[in-house]
């Protein structure tokens with residue numbers, strides 16, 4: 001019996017030396033330790049021995065079994081390391097110092113304009129906030145003075161989630177949360193916040209209407225804020241973004257969350273005011289509605305309208321990018337057509 005164990009040990013060593021893969025190793029394991037393997041058979045044969053012989057031989061068979069198990073585990077590790085090294089050897093080598101043959105990407109035109117406006121307003125003391133895209137109906141409508149069944153809701157039909165929340169239709173949906181977050185401003189230190197964001201509406205699409213577009217909202221609340229502050233900031237915004245004189249017109253506009261409210265339109269950059277499909281032949285693009293925050297909205301935000309006033313504006317950021325880069329059709333922005341988009345941002 002003991003002679004036989006030595007033979008098995010020797011045979012195992014020889015066969016192990018010839019193994020080159022994990023598959024072969026597994027076959028070797030089965031041949032020695034499997035149900036009908038040589039070591040298993042030796043264990044079964046113990047029952048034919050006397051009890052004295054069994055004690056000695058049993059110990060030796062178990063020792064051999066243990067040796068073989070350990071040798072297989074260790075060889076398995078060696079094979080894995082070899083495979084890993086081979087993979088590294090065969091992997092493509094990159095020289096990161098070689099200039100790329102591919103053109104680098106650019107920022108999206110909307111991102112460029114957004115960053116520019118954020119930078120301008122930051123220098124004027126504005127904080128940048130990030131509004132949620134999924135909103136409660138309360139924040140999107142009720143908190144900005146648009147109660148249930150108000151006709152203004154029809155203008156901003158949107159996408160409803162199963163849990164009753166909605167995809168926000170305008171950045172104004174963040175007004176209430178921001179007012180509650182910062183609270184009433186201290187004397188002489190108005191609250192100045194800018195909050196850009198993606199908006200969603202169930203729209204009939206055309207050259208200037210998308211179902212997914214960007215707005216950028218600004219709000220300033222303090223103890224002495226007037227329409228002249230509003231007009232000043234609108235002027236700075238437009239002259240810094242366009243870096244040229246642009247023709248604008250200010251007309252009264254109705255929004256339930258401002259009083260008085262205005263529509264600030266920009267002369268269509270595509271046709272220079274003569275009329276085209278982008279401006280629906282009017283020569284003007286609705287760009288920057290604004291107004292003095294309605295007392296109800298301040299109250300719902302926890303700010304006393306008898307002590308404080310404020311202005312808000314809701315810039316159509318996507319349309320601003322259209323006007324800045326002379327992009328005729330708004331649908332180009334979401335097209336993912338890099339060739340088209342890159343030409344505006346070189």
Ligand code: FA5
Nearest residue numbers: 170172209210213286287288289290312313314316319
């Ligand atoms: C609003 O969304 C108001 N919340 C703006 C506001 C804020 C007014 C604060 C007063 C005070 P309006 O629905 O007009 O207003 O949208 C604002 C701007 O977003 C528009 O002038 C336009 O430039 C842009 N816009 C609106 N709908 C779309 C659309 N479907 N596709 C692209 N741009 C759009």
